[in-house]
Amino acid sequence: MELRSQLGRVRGLGASHEGAHHFWVQRITGIALVPLVIWFVLSASSVVGADLSTFKAWVGTHYNPVLLVMLIVAMFYHAQLGLQVVIEDYVHGEGVKIASLILVKFAIYLIGACAVFAVIRLTFGS
Amino acid sequence: MTTRNRPLSPHLQVYRLPFDAILSISHRITGVILCFGAVLLTYWLMAATYGPEAFATAQSILGSWFGLLVLLGVVFSLWYHLANGMRHLLWDTGRGLELDQLRKSGIAVIAVAAVLTLGTFILAYAVGG
Numbered sequence: 001m002e003l004r005s006q007l008g009r010v011r012g013l014g015a016s017h018e019g020a021h022h023f024w025v026q027r028i029t030g031i032a033l034v035p036l037v038i039w040f041v042l043s044a045s046s047v048v049g050a051d052l053s054t055f056k057a058w059v060g061t062h063y064n065p066v067l068l069v070m071l072i073v074a075m076f077y078h079a080q081l082g083l084q085v086v087i088e089d090y091v092h093g094e095g096v097k098i099a100s101l102i103l104v105k106f107a108i109y110l111i112g113a114c115a116v117f118a119v120i121r122l123t124f125g126s
Numbered sequence: 127m128t129t130r131n132r133p134l135s136p137h138l139q140v141y142r143l144p145f146d147a148i149l150s151i152s153h154r155i156t157g158v159i160l161c162f163g164a165v166l167l168t169y170w171l172m173a174a175t176y177g178p179e180a181f182a183t184a185q186s187i188l189g190s191w192f193g194l195l196v197l198l199g200v201v202f203s204l205w206y207h208l209a210n211g212m213r214h215l216l217w218d219t220g221r222g223l224e225l226d227q228l229r230k231s232g233i234a235v236i237a238v239a240a241v242l243t244l245g246t247f248i249l250a251y252a253v254g255g
Contacts, residue, residue, distance in 0.1 A: 027218065030211050036209060041246055048250040049189055052178040059174070077163050082157045108161075111168050118171035 029078040059122040076112030158204035163200035206239035
């Protein structure tokens with residue numbers, strides 16, 4: 001016997017109210033991060049302990065700023081999705097849970113925006 | 127109230143976690159560590175926008191013994207989370223879920239993470255300074 005309503009079945013959103021969206025974007029950002037992280041470690045190893053002019057030159061070289069911004073966006077998005085699950089699992093009070101979810105979201109996107117803006121400033125000077 | 131003899135969920139203070147469970151919770155712990163690593167990356171980039179002195183300070187903090195210890199933790203977490211994340215992607219296709227396969231892929235993840243962590247530090251010292 002089918003206990004779900006026909007409308008619910010057609011919508012396919014389930015108990016999460018958003019279907020498999022969270023699952024899916026967590027995988028997509030995770031897959032994107034594999035090549036980006038490998039590129040970052042290989043490339044950034046050249047500026048370990050470097051002075052500012054060498055570092056600036058590295059950030060601004062060729063496609064480095066593009067890859068850095070892509071890395072930062074995918075990384076902070078992935079981090080927000082992961083922290084959301086941790087909070088949903090361990091924070092039980094409904095009010096505290098929603099408050100910490102919002103707080104983490106704001107904090108993550110604020111720090112991520114700072115990182116993107118830093119890359120832009122280092123690339124175009126000023 | 128009658129208590130039926132139902133299975134209980136593991137009581138974490140007295141229950142010795144099996145190998146797979148340790149790897150599973152480690153994925154979450156390394157993920158949270160990497161959030162801190164992302165903040166560290168942002169600090170590195172932002173310090174560079176504040177000028178040569180601020181960046182030199184950031185570089186010396188990251189290069190100190192404490193900074194290197196933190197970076198060791200972040201780098202290991204990075205490779206562990208990446209390798210175990212690929213294991214998760216394999217599981218999402220319905221493969222590799224037999225017990226012996228889980229053990230083998232788990233050991234592989236630890237080995238890959240250890241080797242790549244060592245490789246990252248060797249590379250950083252060889253190419254960087």
